[in-house]
Amino acid sequence: MTHPVALVTGAARGQGAAIVARLHADGFRVAACDLLTDELLASTAQYAHGVLALELDVTSEAQWHAAVAATIEGFGALSALVNNAGVLHRAAIADETAAGFENSWRVNCLGPFLGIRAALPHLTEAESASIVNTCSTSAIRPFPNHSAYGSSKWALRGLTQAAAVELAPAGIRVNAVFPGPIATPMLDERTQDRLAQTSGRLGTPAEVADAVAFLVSANASFITGSEMVIDGGQILRIG
Known part of the structure; x- marks a missing residue:
């Protein structure tokens, strides 16, 4: 394998699109995956080669296996998995619904689990294999009206640690990034303005x-x- 190969979820915009761009610049071949297919195709159209746009609902085990298979078919290997897809859902506990709560967990925690499972046979075969999960500062400190989102990211934090221990003997490294206030489409303009005032500036x-x-x-x-x-x-x- 002359180039490392990464599969990145939530790749259509924001952090995901930036991760695709950076890894491509670093010499990776990248499978850019997202459920927002129109935005994904638009954001990946700039690449003449080395980026494969794939539709992926991270809560679907079948679609995960299809995306990994397409990555192997296109690039011949898989050496890095970046579980970046996520949903931000806010509601007071009194107003939260079972469906809203469960959907946060399915996307933010079940999705990465399914991705690790689908990618594992190929990561085991790769040299210097790595998994990176996108957590959140909500998995370090609680915020009001974030019971679904925060608890799902706490679960992803735990999954990261469990996977790191279990997969270390196979030579697979598992780490997590914990973004705070980042200027992405996940945050509306009003929220970005509020966070910029309290945090000095938003991250990029x-x-x-x-x-x-x-x-x-x-x-x-x-x-x-x-x-x-x-x-x-x-x-x-934050006090």
């Missing part, structure tokens, strides 16, 4: 992508089970 998707690129690189070859917070000090300032 490229700053998250830089962290992911480090964690999947040979420079992080002795790092697993790590939790990299990318929040400009947000969790230190």
Whole structure:
């Protein structure tokens, strides 16, 4: 294999699109996956080669297997998995619904689990294999009206640690990034303005992508089970 190969979820926009761009620039072949197919095709049209756009609902085990198979068919291997897809759902506990709560968990935690399972046979065969999960500062510090989102990210944090321990003997490193206030379409303009006032500024998707690129690189070859917070000090300032 002359180029490392990464599969990135939630790749149509925001952090995911930035991760695709950074890994491609670093010499990766990238399977860019998202449920938002129109936006995905638009964001990946800039690449003449080395990026494969794939439709993927991360809550579907069948679609995960199809996406991994297409990646292997297109690039011949898979050496890195970036579980970046997620949904931000806010509601007070009194107003939360079972459906809303469950959907957050299905996308934010079940999705990465299904991805790890689908990719595992190929990651085991790869040299310097790596998994990076996108958690959140909500998995470090609680925020009001985030019971579904926060608890799902806490679960993903736990899954990251469990996978890091279990997969270490196979040579697969598993780490997580914990973005704080990042300027992405996940946050509406009003929320971005509020967070910018309390945090000084918002982070950029490229700053998250830089962290992911480090964690999947040979420079992080002795790092697993790590939790990299990318929040400009947000969790230190909020009282």
